[in-house]
Amino acid sequence: MNKIRLLMVVLFACFTIPVLATELTEVIGKVTDATTNEPLSGATIYISDLKTTTTTNANGEFTFRNIPAKGKFLVEVRYVGYKTTSKQVDLAANNQLTFALEQSVIESAEVVITGTPYSSNNKTNSLAVVSVNREKLAQAAGTNIIDAIAKLPGISQVTTGGAISKPSIRGLGYNRVLTIVDGAREEAQQWGDxxxxxxxxxxxxRIEVLKGPASLLYGSDALGGVINIIDDLVPAPGEFNGNFTTSYGTNNGLTASSLMLQCNTDGFVYRGRVSYKNAYGFSYKDHTVPNSGFNETNFSGMLGLNKTWGYAHLSLSRFNTNVGLVENGPNANGDYEDENGAVITNSEAQTRKLDLPFQNINHYRAALNSNILLGGGQLKTTLAFQRNIRKEFxxxxxxxxxxxxxxxYTYDVKYSFANAGVWEPTxxxxxxxxxNVNSGDEFLIxxxxxxxxxxxxxxxxxxDKGALNAGIRYDYKNIDGDDLIADGNQVFTAFNNKFSNVSGSIGFAFEIAKNLNLKGNAGxxxxxxxxAELGANGRHEGTFRxxxxxxxxxxETSLQFDLGLEYSAEKVTVGLNAYSNRIYNYIYPGNFNNETHPFLEEDGSTTTLPLYRYVxxxxxxxxxxxSIDFHLVKALHFENTFAYVKGTNLASSTALPFIPAASLNxxxxxxxxxxxxxxxxxKVGLTNVFKQNRFDSFETETNGYTLLDAGVGTSVKVKNGKINLWITGQNLTDKLYYNHLSRYKPAGIYNAGRNVSFGISVPLL
Structure with missing residues (x-):
């Protein structure tokens, strides 16, 4: 503990030294139409490794201030109706940049930050990565952030009603998927259902999803992939702006609003955000699920410096939520009953006041992110402290x-050596x-x-036409679980476990023909x-085991081979990915031979629960x-994606549990x-989920289903930006269905029915 705190202090001191020797540096440039050479006003220019952005004026000109006088960085330019472009720029040799954009009905892939230490575009990244911007996230109308990305190919979610969704990437979830927030891995008891x-x-x-093993760059828990939640880049120097977003959903009365303000004063940057969400129980057909509502309050802020030596940003946040826990499914008539056997009406179930049981979660996060230009290279660091308090009432x-x-307490320190844009060592x-400390009178871990x-x-x-990459990594982990005797019973037995591993990765990405990219990776x-897998002994409220x-x-160790082919022409894009993932010592909970366990309730009664053991x-x-997207007419887009994964227990040649069904969108x-x-x-969309008839012995078959979605939206340009308005509908036919990964399926509780969401986003200042 003391060593880690000392490391934080020393590194923080090192970061502040460059502040004493800053000098102003400007880089100017121009963005034009490649065909007409006309200037493009309102184009956005990003340098992600410096967390800085700017826009072009009426003459297509832009200026970056307070950025390094030297160094190589990926500069990205985006403009609606034009193909996104990016290129490595040596700031020492180019203080005047020019970009000529080509008109296109298809916008090329965004810059990928997740896959490599240096920012790189998707064409030179060997890993399979998909990205979703803020507008698409809002229009998805998900009740939480994972719902909003669940239709991406290869992505699914383990759901607990409308409040909770856990990501699954290519059939792997829980601690096999790492979530990155404010540059730091999220640690919040994520092992639980x-x-x-x-x-x-x-x-x-923006959210970038890296599909496949990322242990090389992120260590343990990135065996299945990474979800990188990226916050806003800071505004240009001298800008002070903000945004207010609010929406309402009809299915569970979800109200969700957020207010953000940010500013850049000569390289001193700051941002503040407050958000609130509130929902009563979700519904399907003519039934509302009692006590499935939730509320959520979030505060976050950022203070930082963007200077010629790089940047340093301190982010602080508090996430607070209260989630109702559903204990029982409906009766034989499909109705929900209270503890006295009386039927709960829909109006009673639609109260926003949570009943017992419920859980309260507070998650505090402080993260210091910096990128310091040192010795011609880049020293990137993330130091973070997180406190998670989880209570179940x-x-x-x-x-x-x-x-x-x-x-x-987490730390991540990377140094990328000076390079000529050819070799990039890190x-x-x-x-x-x-x-972890238990403070209640019930225990699970x-x-x-x-x-x-x-x-x-x-x-x-x-x-010129691609890239090769390779890497090697060593990990060591020690975990000590404590002994516990309560009321004369041995609840936990002490253990000490040590784990170590050497992992590696090698990959390539090449443009084998015009607009045709081939990429592969072995990792x-x-x-x-x-x-929980090592020491659990108990039951959660809201679970049925x-x-x-x-x-x-x-x-667990794995070896995955991934091969992808991407074709991107003027009016059509095609993407194909295939993978094979062998996992040794795969861990999963199972209910074997219908084994049960008695559980003593608070009122003295005994409940018999199915017993799950980790094997x-x-x-x-x-x-x-x-994926295949057709844009044969400029204003008309026809987008299609398909995903399939087959999980096999090699010991018994049977299906692995908790594998999502194939889907076509x-x-x-x-x-x-x-x-x-x-x-x-x-827009009009169909989500087609196929029957899942491969399941483990303690699971059941899940029928296929088709959901109809639709939406309409527009933007009104105003002086300081644009006002976005949208209306989207999900499951418009009010289809009764079970998602195979729904935790409520065993209790006979259907997934959410029809929902219509109304939203507006307004720029401020």
Whole structure:
């Protein structure tokens, strides 16, 4: 603990030294139409590695101030109706930049930050990455941030009603998917079924999803992939702006609003955001699920410096949510009953006041991010502290039964050496120290202390038509679980486990013909067992099972091969991805031989629950994703995606549990040109989910279904930006269906029915 705190202090001191020797540097440029050479006004220019942005004036000109006088950075330019372009720029040799954009009905892939230490565009990244911007996230009308990306190919979610969704990438979820917030890995008891991603969805300017093992750059828990939630880049110097967004959903009465203000005063940058969400129980057909509502309040702020030596940003946030927990499904008539057997009416279920049981979660996060130009290279660091307090209230609204307090200290230090844009070498070290304490009178996991550290080396070789990359990493983790005797019973037995692993990755990306890109990657992954898998002994409120851990579990390792082909022409884009993922010592909970366990309730009664034990097997996941977008008419877009994954238990040649069904998504989008309006659209979509008839012995088959979605929206240009308005509808036919990964399916609770969402986003100042 003291060593980690000392490291934070020393690194922070190092970051502040360059502030004493700053000098103003300007880079100017111009953006034009490649065909007519006419200037483009309102184009946006980004330098992601410096967290800075600017826009062009009426003459197509732009200026970057307070940026380094030297160094190579990827500069990205976007403009509606034109192909996004990006290129490596040596600021020492180019203080005047020019970009000629080509008109296109298809906007090329955005810059990918997740995959490599240096920012790079998708054409030189060997990993499979998809990206969603803020506008698409808002129009998805998800009740949480994971719902908003769940239609991306290869992405699905483990749902607990409308409040909680856990991401699954290519059939892997829980601690196999790492979420990055404010540049730091989120640590928030994410091993649990009913533990969602604890971040303000309004804070996401863009979400990048890396599909496949990312252990090389992120260590344990990135075996399945990474979800990188990226906040806003700071405004240009001298700008003070903000935004207010609000929406309403008819299914569960969800009201969601967020206010943001930010400013850049000669390189001193700051941002503040406050958000609030409130919903009553979700509904399907003529039934509202009692006590499935939630409320959420978020505060966040950022202070930082953007100077010629780089940047340093301190982000602070508090995430608070209260979530109702559903204990029972409907009766034989489909109605919900209270504890006395009386039917709960829909009007009673639509109260916004939560009943018992419910959970209260507070997640505090402080993260210091910096990129310091040092010795011709870049020193990127993220130091973070997170405190997660999770309380579950059963018999009393003031005295929690389960009360978990988790403290996490994380550090991530990478140095990318000076390069000529050809060789890009990077070394790094990452680590974490965690302590968990039980403060309630119920227990599920033991108190524990955990430490892990990892070091890696990464090298990328750029060519005119692509790139090669390779890397190697070593990880070590130690976890100590405490002994606990309560009321004369042995609840937990102490254990000490150590895990270590060497992992690596090699990949390529090349333009084999005009507009045709081929990419491939072979990588190994690593995941140490989480605390629940090692030491669980109990039941969560809101789950329908009793869990027992296994302290003898081995670490998971994987070997995945990924091959992708992308074609991007003027009016059509095609993407194909195939992968094979072999996981050794795959860990999963199972209910074997219908084993049950008695559970003593607070009132003295005994409930019999199915008993789930954590076991291991070798496993294989095979699958792929395909997408094809037609834009034969400029204003008309026909977008289609397909995803499939097959999970096999190699010991028994049977299906792995918790594997999502194959899905096909189709969307027809019309974008008319309307005088006085911008970015207008009308869309109709179908979500086709196929029958899941491959399931483990303790699961059941899930029928296929088709959902109809639609939406309409537009923007009104105003002096300081544009006002966005939209109306979107989900499951418009009010289809009764179960998602195979829904935790409410075993209780006979359907997924949400028809929902219509109304939204508006207004620029401020």
């Amino acid at each position: 009913e533990h969602g991603v604890e971040v303000d969805q309004f804070s996401a300017n 059963e018999e009393s609204a003031t005295e929690p039964g389960l009360n978990l307090g988790l403290n996490s 070394i790094g070290v990452q680590g974490m120290h965690q302590t 033991p108190d524990y202390v955990s430490d892990n550290i990892g070091a890696f080396a990464y090298l990328k070789r750029n060519f 190994s992954g690593f995941r140490a067992p989480n605390i 009793y869990e027992i851990g296994n302290s003898n579990l081995k670490q 291991q097997t070798d496993a294989e996941l095979l699958g792929g994703e395909a 189709n969307e027809l989008r019309f974008e008319p040109t309307i005088k006085g309006l911008k970015d207008s659209f009308i």
